Amino acid sequence: MTIQIALLGAGRIGKVHARAIAATPGVALAAVADAMPEAAEAISAAYGAPALSIDQIEADDSIAAVIICTPTPTHADLIERFVKAKKAVFCEKPIDLSVERVRACLDVVRAENGTLMLGFNRRFDPHFRAVRKAIDDGAIGDVEMVQIVSRDPAPPPPAYVMASGGIFRDMTIHDFDMARFLLGEEIDSVMASASSLVDPEIGKAGDYDSASIILTTASGRQCSISNSRRATFGYDQRIEVLGSLGSVAAENQRPVSIEIANAKGFQRPPLYDFFMTRYVEAYAAEIAAFAAALQDGVPASPGGDDGLKALVIAEAALKSVREGRRVAISEI
Amino acid sequence: MTIQIALLGAGRIGKVHARAIAATPGVALAAVADAMPEAAEAISAAYGAPALSIDQIEADDSIAAVIICTPTPTHADLIERFVKAKKAVFCEKPIDLSVERVRACLDVVRAENGTLMLGFNRRFDPHFRAVRKAIDDGAIGDVEMVQIVSRDPAPPPPAYVMASGGIFRDMTIHDFDMARFLLGEEIDSVMASASSLVDPEIGKAGDYDSASIILTTASGRQCSISNSRRATFGYDQRIEVLGSLGSVAAENQRPVSIEIANAKGFQRPPLYDFFMTRYVEAYAAEIAAFAAALQDGVPASPGGDDGLKALVIAEAALKSVREGRRVAISEI
Amino acid sequence: MTIQIALLGAGRIGKVHARAIAATPGVALAAVADAMPEAAEAISAAYGAPALSIDQIEADDSIAAVIICTPTPTHADLIERFVKAKKAVFCEKPIDLSVERVRACLDVVRAENGTLMLGFNRRFDPHFRAVRKAIDDGAIGDVEMVQIVSRDPAPPPPAYVMASGGIFRDMTIHDFDMARFLLGEEIDSVMASASSLVDPEIGKAGDYDSASIILTTASGRQCSISNSRRATFGYDQRIEVLGSLGSVAAENQRPVSIEIANAKGFQRPPLYDFFMTRYVEAYAAEIAAFAAALQDGVPASPGGDDGLKALVIAEAALKSVREGRRVAISEI
Amino acid sequence: MTIQIALLGAGRIGKVHARAIAATPGVALAAVADAMPEAAEAISAAYGAPALSIDQIEADDSIAAVIICTPTPTHADLIERFVKAKKAVFCEKPIDLSVERVRACLDVVRAENGTLMLGFNRRFDPHFRAVRKAIDDGAIGDVEMVQIVSRDPAPPPPAYVMASGGIFRDMTIHDFDMARFLLGEEIDSVMASASSLVDPEIGKAGDYDSASIILTTASGRQCSISNSRRATFGYDQRIEVLGSLGSVAAENQRPVSIEIANAKGFQRPPLYDFFMTRYVEAYAAEIAAFAAALQDGVPASPGGDDGLKALVIAEAALKSVREGRRVAISEI
Incomplete structure (x- = not known):
């Protein structure tokens, strides 16, 4: 029906x-x-x-x-x-x-x-899913270190920044969820450094536009996240996981994959310039997953708890920047 | 309306x-x-x-x-x-x-x-269109040589081969149209070599499954086409154009673009394994182009003449294989 | 000693x-x-x-x-x-x-x-050797089709062209040897198309600067060669072999492998611009192979016969261009 | 003379x-x-x-x-x-x-x-030099964030680890120097997280084999370093610099750059497996630079101060891991 x-x-x-x-x-x-x-x-x-x-x-x-x-x-x-x-x-x-x-x-x-499902659309990106599947299949052994590069093409207007809760709650929250999706173990503590290098208005508004974060699990697994609100070459979205047997990586996606060569070298077009075009398959797949969960009567995932956990990591990251120290998730 | x-x-x-x-x-x-x-x-x-x-x-x-x-x-x-x-x-x-x-x-x-539009869907592939646009934009200067690699993942059943008119009329015809789309000049003559290396049944049916073709224009521009009915790694579809100022190439497309590294090296998944998945955007775009032509009252392209010209080249290629010589298009 | x-x-x-x-x-x-x-x-x-x-x-x-x-x-x-x-x-x-x-x-x-060893240096390039080794190891099954792209960065002076014996004897001869090195079967016949698109002086001298060649073996294996005397982006040297189980390819080499990204896209530097820098390892390795043959008292390879066979293919290619037909090696 | x-x-x-x-x-x-x-x-x-x-x-x-x-x-x-x-x-x-x-x-x-020159050989790697040159040429605007991935193929014997001063003084010190080489500004503070995931013996010896480090300059520029003592796929050495106008990256180097494709996908060989083969050009270039400095009577670089500064950052990183906080360089 x-x-x-x-x-x-x-x-x-x-x-x-x-x-x-x-x-x-x-x-x-x-x-x-x-x-x-x-x-x-x-x-x-x-x-x-x-x-x-x-x-x-x-x-x-x-x-x-x-x-x-x-x-x-x-x-x-x-x-x-x-x-x-x-x-x-x-x-x-x-x-x-x-x-x-x-x-x-x-x-x-x-x-x-x-039933509550949260829109962490990146979990449904076919390339990131394939990374997760490679881990689940044992292709890289035990996960040790995750690298996430996540950069917006251009900074949002300062008004948006104010309302958004800041870079960690608005932008990095996707990366925090991705870290949890890939690490196979909950985050235990956070260290973060952030500054405003891209747009001084963002700094004046009390937010950051450039951030580096290290997440650590209880067993010592680490995840590095690198964020910027500006990447002139497009929407820069990469993940890479190092394990005991090898690594798996998802490279950037681009709308057109030609290469032009001339005396100056080899030129490829920029990346997708917008999250809606970059993640168009992911958006469709997450709605399909929601539909399937309803049809099959199984829990929809990611759920409310996933949303809470990512937000708590964001709080911890902000606290780490402000206090210049490692912040335990249990503190939040 | x-x-x-x-x-x-x-x-x-x-x-x-x-x-x-x-x-x-x-x-x-x-x-x-x-x-x-x-x-x-x-x-x-x-x-x-x-x-x-x-x-x-x-x-x-x-x-x-x-x-x-x-x-x-x-x-x-x-x-x-x-x-x-x-x-x-x-x-x-x-x-x-x-x-x-x-x-x-x-x-x-x-x-x-x-009004007659022909379904040469590859002209509407976004990557091949970008190749053509680079040429039109003057990025590579005068077109000199085109390379087309076009290989099916696996051979069709012999019954299909019989009804299809043979590899040149059925499969290479897309490449002949692509050559015309990219060369900027009509084909003048054809040289071709073909054999049956993949499936002996195809050879018994009088057809070929492996072919190499050289198309030449009146001014001496050349196009090389390499066809095979088998590519174990997927649907192999590449084009490359060399011009006086440089070159432009469209690489293969793949459904998932991760890379797994381990002690044996770096592994990427196979290509698309089917023309319908590989060219899904092209099929949508050609129907949109047909609709746009009807709405705007402009000629639909590629038209019947494009279909005829590609077929004539196919005839010439077949004649070249059989007679072991350069065949002029004007002979057909 | x-x-x-x-x-x-x-x-x-x-x-x-x-x-x-x-x-x-x-x-x-x-x-x-x-x-x-x-x-x-x-x-x-x-x-x-x-x-x-x-x-x-x-x-x-x-x-x-x-x-x-x-x-x-x-x-x-x-x-x-x-x-x-x-x-x-x-x-x-x-x-x-x-x-x-x-x-x-x-x-x-x-x-x-x-003892006579011929300086077909490309056989000693580590990347091309690895291609050959992959074939010998059975990684791609039976060899079916070889693609060679071989382009000089810029045309030689017309005086050189005159003395060189023309593009087939001077430049393509390396590709003919490479074809023999990879096909695992002697060449049986040649079809070639050539023209002067790069430098009219070369045409006036009776030579060509752009050529497409198809080599065929008795069993129907094919090799396509694409030559140009100009590639603005550097010394373009690629080979690719399709077999019954898969393919193996050697990509272009470049002196510096960085990538710069900006709003216009992703840019890599040009290729090597000279055969001596591109093949520096190959030149050292061929002399080491000559030395090793002398030390061990084993035949040096490639030998005089390899030189003769490549030259005969060159003659056949020239004849094919001039007579517009498939030329059997046995005719030369 | x-x-x-x-x-x-x-x-x-x-x-x-x-x-x-x-x-x-x-x-x-x-x-x-x-x-x-x-x-x-x-x-x-x-x-x-x-x-x-x-x-x-x-x-x-x-x-x-x-x-x-x-x-x-x-x-x-x-x-x-x-x-x-x-x-x-x-x-x-x-x-x-x-x-x-x-x-x-x-x-x-x-x-x-x-005259004292220090053997930070990586500054002389042609690819990393090209990265630095792109920065100096203004190709990426103001440097904002540097990413360094630096992984050994396999962990050293525990005895070596003991004598080496630990991962930060022995291995990461090269990355600290590279960070200084690329950031264009001195490091102001360090945050680091480290654990022993690869070899328990290393952990027992009081050292780490997996580390994530964030370096920050006074103006807020950030450098992320990811270290592991194990990368099954070879010697993993990458750098990437994000600036206000774009980014520049140096990819991994490999001894043989072929690609084999079959039904399982596309396979490239592993990376160099040893620092001496990976950095062979860099070792030659640093000695040439030393010689040139002597011949020309100019200061040799990198000098003793560069060695001291990298060591101080290593001390600060170790302190950060142990105390779980941001450590200012001025504390050492």
């Missing part, structure tokens, strides 16, 4: 999810809601699903699940509201910028025995 | 085109016809378009265009029938295996002032 | 060999001869070997071997003279530009039971 | 330097000394330089310079002795494992106005 899914939030990422729902067998876009009627209407027109209010969606028993792509401050409330309404929830990260609020929200999800 | 397109032929490639039509703005799948009712029904169910007979489609004035993916021997008749019915036609290559029949068919198209 | 080797010809390639002799254990540079005294003196000063006349070298019984790097027209005479003098001979290719003269020379070598 | 250079220490690295001296124009190997007569004799026989005692070398006024490749505990004493003897000194790193002893040694060098 086709599972009816409603979309809350018809912005940039909402459109991506609407298309993914339309393309995924066994699920259908049942409705779309947005505070801005025109945004909801655009998706409604494109996919033939009615634009409804959140109240209407909540009350509609034929709708089995919602996808939350509204602004971050509304996430926790909406999650609580819809798990109480007995609907499965897929929510874009983060649940909230406050660890305390996230913990309270997850308490509600647990109390309601609700 | 949405252009209504009917699909003739609901096989493997028909499904690809049905999906492409559904995903292309401004066009809609109006109907599907197939000699096997179940095939037509499957597409009908998936996309909500009725399964009709070819007669019904021909008679339906609301249908502006047809996409022909029926078996090759029906192509020329269907093209003539539908241009006479004043519908635009997109036809899978080849128009026919006989040069004479193709010429007759194109006479009808011209007499009817009809 | 150290083997004393004399150098005949102190030009560009003579210097390379002098250095190689000095660096090879078990051999010593005994003397150097050149028609231009300053050239001989320069090598003499650098390596402490006396500058002698050819007569003196011939008469010196302590000298066991000579390396001939004099101009091509002197090669055959010197080979004959020194095998008669019971000295082992290493000679730069070609033995002569005339097939007849080469045959006569090899008759003398055979009659004298002499 | 040829500069006479004596070699102190005829071990593994001594042989490398002897060969480099022999190959460098304008310098000559004047003598070799080693506590083990056979070692000295071997080099003496190969290059025709007498085996002398250290006293004899010190007393020989014709000898202008010495290269010190004796065991580490003798370095500082020999440096002092030979600068007092008015000879130029090239010394393998480190000067000493004690920061205090190094400072005292450098005081002597300064007091004697001596």
Whole structure:
């Protein structure tokens, strides 16, 4: 039976999810809601699903699940509201910028025995999945060290930075989740160094645009993360895992893979310049995974706890930068 | 206004085109016809378009265009029938295996002032288009030499080979079209060497599975094509163009681009193993180009003449293998 | 016991060999001869070997071997003279530009039971050797098709072209030898197409600067060679072998392998721009192989017959271009 | 005039330097000394330089310079002795494992106005030099972040580890020097995490085999270093620099660059498995640079201060691991 899914939030990422729902067998876009009627209407027109209010969606028993792509401050409330309404929830990260609020929200999800999947889309990238599969297959033996390079093409406007919770909660949080996905062991402590080298406005706003982080597990496994808010050559997204038997790496992806040679040398075009084009397959695959979990009645993953853990690492990283010391995860 | 397109032929490639039509703005799948009712029904169910007979489609004035993916021997008749019915036609290559029949068919198209686009999908591959664009942009100066490597992952069954018209008309024809697309000058003569190294059954059937071809233009530009019906590592599709100022190359594409390193060295996964996955973007782009031509009232390209020219080169190549000499295009 | 080797010809390639002799254990540079005294003196000063006349070298019984790097027209005479003098001979290719003269020379070598090694240096390139080793190890199964791309960075002066015997005897001859080295079967026939696209002076001199060649063996194995006298991006030297189980390829070599990325994309420096830098390891290794053959009393390879066979293929290629047909090796 | 250079220490690295001296124009190997007569004799026989005692070398006024490749505990004493003897000194790193002893040694060098060059060979690797040149040329704008991956193929024996001063003073010290070479600004503070994942014996000896380090400059530039004593796929040596306008990277080097493709995918051979083969060009270039400095009377670089600074960073890294905090360079 086709599972009816409603979309809350018809912005940039909402459109991506609407298309993914339309393309995924066994699920259908049942409705779309947005505070801005025109945004909801655009998706409604494109996919033939009615634009409804959140109240209407909540009350509609034929709708089995919602996808939350509204602004971050509304996430926790909406999650609580819809798990109480007995609907499965897929929510874009983060649940909230406050660890305390996230913990309270997850308490509600647990109390309601609700389904909550978090939008850590990179876990669904085919190349990163293949890295994980190589680890699971034993191709590199015991994981020892993970290297993550994660750089945005260009810095966001300062206003975005303010609202985002800062580089660790907004950007590195994806890398923290990826580290957990790959290390095979929980993070025990964090050391981080950060500065503002790209845009002085970001520094003035109290945030950083360049950061280096070392995560360590209890057994001594290490993960290095290198972040920058600027990479002129495109969206720089690489991971590499060293194990006892070898290593596995996922290189950058580019939209066009030609090479031009002339007297100056060999030139390849830049990388993808945007997370939506770089991760287009990942976005489709995460919605397919959510649909499959609903259809098969199995837990959706990554879940609320994964969101909490990544946020706690972000808090620890920030504390490490500020206090100039190794911060244990247990301190947060 | 949405252009209504009917699909003739609901096989493997028909499904690809049905999906492409559904995903292309401004066009809609109006109907599907197939000699096997179940095939037509499957597409009908998936996309909500009725399964009709070819007669019904021909008679339906609301249908502006047809996409022909029926078996090759029906192509020329269907093209003539539908241009006479004043519908635009997109036809899978080849128009026919006989040069004479193709010429007759194109006479009808011209007499009817009809629209005919040929399914040389590789012209729409984003990487090959980027190669062409680099040439057009002057990045490599005057084109001098083109290298095409084109190898299937595994040989087709001998029965297919018999019906296909042989390696030059079936497989290399794509490379002949690509050579014309890149050389910027018509082919003047052909030299070819071919043998059966992969599957003796192919040789017994009078065909070849391994071929090397040199195309030459009047000004002396050369194109080398290397074909094999077997490449254990996947669908090997590369082009490279040398010009007076430099070169441009499109490398192979692979579904997953990780690299595993261990004591034996560095290992990357195989290439795509199938033309439909390798050229998925190209198939979508060619249907979008057909739709755009209809919407804008401009000629659809590649057209019937491109199909004829590639077939003539194939004839010349076959003659060259058999007669052991350079064969002028003008001989065919 | 150290083997004393004399150098005949102190030009560009003579210097390379002098250095190689000095660096090879078990051999010593005994003397150097050149028609231009300053050239001989320069090598003499650098390596402490006396500058002698050819007569003196011939008469010196302590000298066991000579390396001939004099101009091509002197090669055959010197080979004959020194095998008669019971000295082992290493000679730069070609033995002569005339097939007849080469045959006569090899008759003398055979009659004298002499040792003659030909300077097909590319057989000693570590990357190409590794390709051959992969074939010998069975890594790709039965060899089916070989692709050779061989392009000079820039065309030679027309005067050189005249004296060189033309592109096939001068440049492609290396590729013909490489084809034999890799195919595992003698060449049976040749098809070739050639033109002058790079430098009109070369065309006026009756030679070509751009050529495409197909070599075929009796069992149907094929080798495609693509030559140009110009590659703005450096000395383009690639080989690739397709077999029944897979393929093996040797990519281009470059002196510096960094990559610079910026908003325009990813840029790597050009290739080596000269055969002496590209093949520096190969030149050393071929002299080491000559020394080892002398020390161990085993035949030196590649030998005179390899030189003859490559030259015959060159003749056949030229005939094929001129007559526009497949030319059998047996015709030459 | 040829500069006479004596070699102190005829071990593994001594042989490398002897060969480099022999190959460098304008310098000559004047003598070799080693506590083990056979070692000295071997080099003496190969290059025709007498085996002398250290006293004899010190007393020989014709000898202008010495290269010190004796065991580490003798370095500082020999440096002092030979600068007092008015000879130029090239010394393998480190000067000493004690920061205090190094400072005292450098005081002597300064007091004697001596010449001291340190063997940070990687500064002379052509690929890393090209990275530095790209920075100097402005190709990537202002340097922001440096990534260094530096992994040994296999762990050393525990006995070596004990004597070496530990991973930071022995192995990472090269990376600390490289960081200084590339960052364009002195290191201000260090954060490090280290563990023993590869060989428990190394952990028992109180050392680490896996380390992640973040170096920070006063302006906020960051360098991440990832070390492991094991990389099954070879000697893993990569650097990458991100700047305001782009990035520049030097990839791994490998002795043979072929690729074999089969049904399992595409396979390239392992990297160099040893620092002497990987850095063969660098060893030759550093001796050439030392010779050039002597000939031209210019300061030799990197000098004693570079050795001291790298050692101080190593001390700070060790302190950071032990105290779990950011350690300022000024603390050491």
